[in-house]
Amino acid sequence: MTDRRLVAAVAVVVVAVVAVVAGASVVGVFDGSPADDTSPNESAVGDGTERTVALVTGDDNRVQAVATDNQSIRGESDLPPGTEVEVRVTSTGSQPWARAETVTVRENGTFAATVNLSPAAWNETFQTSVVYAENGTELANVTGAIVADEYASTNPAVAIGPMREAVVRVDATSNESVVGTTDLPQGTVLEVEARRSGLTPFLKEFETTVDAEGTFVGTMNFSEVDENRTFRATVSYAENGTELADPLGVVTVPDS
Numbered sequence: 001m002t003d004r005r006l007v008a009a010v011a012v013v014v015v016a017v018v019a020v021v022a023g024a025s026v027v028g029v030f031d032g033s034p035a036d037d038t039s040p041n042e043s044a045v046g047d048g049t050e051r052t053v054a055l056v057t058g059d060d061n062r063v064q065a066v067a068t069d070n071q072s073i074r075g076e077s078d079l080p081p082g083t084e085v086e087v088r089v090t091s092t093g094s095q096p097w098a099r100a101e102t103v104t105v106r107e108n109g110t111f112a113a114t115v116n117l118s119p120a121a122w123n124e125t126f127q128t129s130v131v132y133a134e135n136g137t138e139l140a141n142v143t144g145a146i147v148a149d150e151y152a153s154t155n156p157a158v159a160i161g162p163m164r165e166a167v168v169r170v171d172a173t174s175n176e177s178v179v180g181t182t183d184l185p186q187g188t189v190l191e192v193e194a195r196r197s198g199l200t201p202f203l204k205e206f207e208t209t210v211d212a213e214g215t216f217v218g219t220m221n222f223s224e225v226d227e228n229r230t231f232r233a234t235v236s237y238a239e240n241g242t243e244l245a246d247p248l249g250v251v252t253v254p255d256s
Contacts, residue, residue, distance in 0.1 A: 053077040053085070053130050053139035056159045056181050063128050063144030064157055064183075069116040073128060074181045074214055075140070076161045079105045084133035087113035089144070091126045095119075102133045108179045109162065110215050120146045158182045158235050158244040160192065168233045168249035170194070174223040178206075180216045180235060182244075189238040190216055194249060196231040207238055225251045 056074040058064040065071045073087050083105040090098040097120065101113040120126070129141040160180040162169055170176045178192060187209060194204040202225060206218035233249040236242055 051077065051079055051139065052164045053079065054159065054161070054163060055128060055130065055140055055142050056157045056183070057142060058157045060145075061142070063126075063142055064147050065117055065120075065126075065144055067117050067120040067122065067146050069118045070114050071117045072112050072114050072183065072214065074110065074112045074157075074159075074183070075130060076159060076163065076179065076181055077105060077109050077111065077139070078162060078164075079109060079139075081105055081107045081109075085111060085139065086131050086133045086136075087111075087115070088129045088131065089115055089117070089126055091120065091124060093121070093124050106213075106215075108177070108215065108217060110179065110181050110213070112181075112213055117146065122146055156182055156184045156244060158184070160233055160235055160245055160247060163247070166247065168247050169252050170220070170222055170249060171254040172222045172225055172227060172251050173254055174221045175219050176222050177217060177219055178233075180208075180245075182210055182214050182216065184210050184214070186210055186212045186214075190244075191236045191238045191241070192216075192218055193234045193236075194220055194222075194231045195234065196229060200226070200229065202229075202231070222251050227251060227253050 054076050055063055063073060065073070073089065079085070084102055085105060086100055086102045088100045090096065099115040099117070101115055103111050103113045105111050124146045126144045127141060128144050130139045131137060132139065158180060159182070160168055160178065162179065170178065180192070189207060189209050191207055192205065196202050204220040204222065206220065208216040208218045210216050229251045231249045233247050234243055235245040237244070
């Protein structure tokens with residue numbers, strides 16, 4: 001069973017280039033020095049609310065990328081839709097390079113940055129961080145690696161949420177939205193299950209298709225499930241049942 005999950009992060013840096021157009025994603029510039037804070041992926045905003053941000057990684061808990069000029073770096077969060085975040089990527093090798101792009105969080109909490117990683121060498125490592133575009137407050141940071149095209153295509157990164165502290169958390173409602181991100185091709189059909197065994201078993205499932213942004217989504221009915229019941233969330237190819245991700249999940253009480 002392949003273990004693929006969202007992994008959070010801590011600081012890094014970048015140099016940037018690119019013109020800024022109103023309403024478009026922009027590439028920023030930052031000093032390239034790592035931040036001292038190595039806190040987890042929960043950051044408080046001005047009102048004291050803790051936010052969770054995670055990046056899509058492979059089974060080695062690293063962001064897997066190809067040395068191309070349009071590599072997508074994806075993530076999931078509980079940030080409000082419309083929030084601008086900056087995705088920063090910087091190499092850790094002897095010939096440093098750095099990239100940064102500002103993107104907007106979508107309605108489902110996901111975000112994606114397209115960066116030029118063509119200067120990178122195969123197997124080179126890098127750091128990826130996510131910060132608030134407005135003030136640079138860090139939200140996530142994780143190590144990444146440049147992989148071969150065939151490796152990326154046969155070992156897709158798949159993440160599912162909403163997730164907090166590496167656990168998928170769903171509300172006990174009749175129409176709970178479950179969202180995932182992946183580097184699988186658009187049109188790939190996936191099967192998503194929430195399964196619990198033992199004395200109080202249940203099985204929830206839906207079939208979904210990966211969209212152009214690498215996102216897949218569906219709804220499940222957890223209204224009859226007691227609070228704090230745990231389950232296993234699995235994502236598989238609908239065609240052959242091959243599992244791509246299987247994080248732990250828990251049912252919570254909806255906010256009043």
